[in-house]
Amino acid sequence: MLREKLANKHVILASGSPRRQQFLRDLDLDFEIRLKEIEEVFPENLNAHEITNYLAELKANALSDELTKNDILITSDTIVWLENKALGKPKNAEDAFVMIQEMSGKAHEVITSVCIKTLERSVTFYESTKVFFLNLTDSEIKYYINLYQPFDKAGSYGIQEWIGLVGIEKIEGSYANVVGLPTHRLYYELMNL
Template sequence: MLRDKLKKYKIILASGSPRRQRYFKELNIDFEIRLKDVEEVYPPELKGAEITDYLAKLKAEAHIPIHNPEEIIITSDTIVWHNGKALGKPKDYDDAFAMLKSLSGNTHEVITSVCFLHQHGEHVLHETTKVTFNLLSDQEIKFYLDNYKPFDKAGAYGIQEWIGLVAIQKIEGSYNNVVGLPVDKVYQYLSTFAEITHFRN
């Protein structure tokens, strides 16, 4: 099991997202939450996964230097990519409404990057999922915003909430990625990392 493979390491999840924290608990591995304030600003020429890769690395590198050689720092970033623009967390209610209005009746991409920082270096992976929304009325959008307040979520929605039940017409790719973490890729990377470093030692 992954827990046994990682027993010599200290897993640090540098994320305040309750969804990502829940996924790590469900992976049945020991981990610690460690947060640092990072200004999430990226060069304007970046697009799509370039943005999330950059921000995930930026968050990880805020933890340099790593004082414990057994630590693995894990950071992540998610955006909604739609019409050539990145939709992160909404600034306010009106911004959230505008985001959902633009997603209504259209297909967008949810992109999540994960960065692993450890004594052997740095590794970044990402996952892209295509999501198609049904048409939403203004009343439906307002109902969702008023009752679920998704202001901490990229693209102003959480697929695991009411809007995921009524608005999602089609998903192409990983559902977990839309929630906020490509869990299968994280599991595979940590498993492979543990095996490789075991043989190094």
């Protein structure tokens, strides 16, 4: 369906995330990966989805001067929102440990924003999923970090990995969103471009 709808378009995914790339393949899309290094810094007064919206748009704007007539650019950003604080990607194993320890036994939100940009228009949307962590022991957290090296993931974890199997009691909202892309919303927005 989506492949036919976008048959005359050139889809560009500006993400190095293997999970986002796989989601686009799973949506049966042909796409190019185009990366541009940007400093992911946001104003301190932003909260929750305002942060991810800002960063998704920042990534899109960095590539907007390269767009041509049939291009559709997709950018995205994900954070974990815990107790009014944004958790991004960890700097190292110690940072990852602190993040997971902070989430242990609590609920947090995973917020992902997506910006879809063409020469004619730009659409930004976000999805939020509530994730409930069980109490994790220090040794369980260390085991996960040592084995899975979750340094490219917001909040230092991947729900699709070992920690998701043993440490997550339930979620409220989109599973795909927690992995890194709200595919149902992306599909809808692309179908309605």
